[in-house]
Amino acid sequence: MRLTDFPPEPRIVEMSYPTKVVFGIGALKRLPAQVERLKMKKALLVTDGGVVKSGLAERAIAVLRAEGISFTVFDSVRPDPTEQDALEGVAAYRRSGCDGLIAIGGGSPLDTAKLIDLLVTHEPPLSRFIRDDLPPLIAIPTTAGTGSEVSRSGVATLSDTGRKTVIFSPYLLPKAAICDPELTVGLPAFLTAATGMDAFTHCLEAYLADAFHPLADALAIDGIGRVAQSLEKAVSHGTNLAARAQMMIAAMEGAMAFQKGLGACHALAHALTPISRLHHGLANAIVLPAVLEFNRGACVARLAQVAITMGDNSLAREEVLASNAIERIRKMESQVGIPTRLRDAGVREADLPLIARKAFQDASHLTNPRKCTEEDLLSLARSSF
Ligand SMILES: [Fe+2]
Secondary structure, eight states: OOOOOSOSSSOEEEEESSSEEEEETTGGGGHHHHHHHTTOSEEEEEEEHHHHHTTHHHHHHHHHHHTTOEEEEEEEEOSSOBHHHHHHHHHHHHHTTOOEEEEEESHHHHHHHHHHHHHTTSOSOTTSOOOSOOOOEEEEESSSSSOGGGOSEEEEEOTTTOOEEEEEOGGGSOSEEEEOGGGGTTSOHHHHHHHHHHHHHHHHHHHHSSSOOHHHHHHHHHHHHHHHHHHHHHHHOTTOHHHHHHHHHHHHHHHHHTTSOOOHHHHHHHHHHHHHOOOHHHHHHHHHHHHHHHHGGGOHHHHHHHHHHTTOOOOOOHHHHHHHHHHHHHHHHHHTTOOSOGGGGTOOGGGHHHHHHHHHHSGGGGGOSSOOOHHHHHHHHHHHO
């Protein structure tokens, strides 16, 4: 795949797939037009302390103020949010008489805004079934990772189970996403690498998932190519807007693709984050090579295609290409500074059995290309340790 340079000239494009996406350098200035389109009279601006500190929330606030748009800021979303974060947002929404939401930040504020959106029209707890339509939500990502801006899922630790759980509903799709690569240029190298590897893992696990979904496959393989060509550039030169833009596209593609399914890597990551306080993208990145070795025999042809997409021109046999894909992924991770072992990221060996048990309870592994038992997940965690 050859990427055309982005942008050949400053431009902003709009696309619907199905979320209305306003994409391009400076896209943030189009936020008021979306507020107007969605007929919001007063918005709850959902964000977190990190986004406020970075000055990015203030940029959105300045754009809203300049157009005289009414809003209330809710900036107390915690990392790895729980149902409680969403309930506090619901209280702020009601107190201020809001009729729509704008979320700016990484996965935590974006997902929490979706769950606030849900809980203002539905009685808690979150574990209940979702039926009706929700107020409009505009999502503004400041990382290129989760793709939450175009996904139909919101993740939070539930009050009544204590488990980090993915809530799926087409109603959770934001009504608009403002994707401005300029908002990611200040993201530190480590977070660029970790969130970028989350986007890559969404694409890769979706592409390898044991399900039939050619539409998701097309998005996933395209996203794999974009990450392979852009992640290292975005990490080493944070101000490279072309690389930042490609990563933002890949993050959206990954989130659109993973409706097909994910795999054992995400099952393990969903357990590692609450138990070991590991960044979600970093958890995925560290266990990914071991998961791919485990899966290799079940998805040789697809892994070979991954190697070709990542730039392998060797014309080798499929089996060789499949191994090359895993090697290329290892190399990409080391180039962007991902540690190779869980122990180096602060995971305790004594927690591995619990991590495997929680990972087995996570539905993500059900579409892993090779079926896995709790023992398999434990041995994957051990070999990544
Ligand atoms: Fe993820």
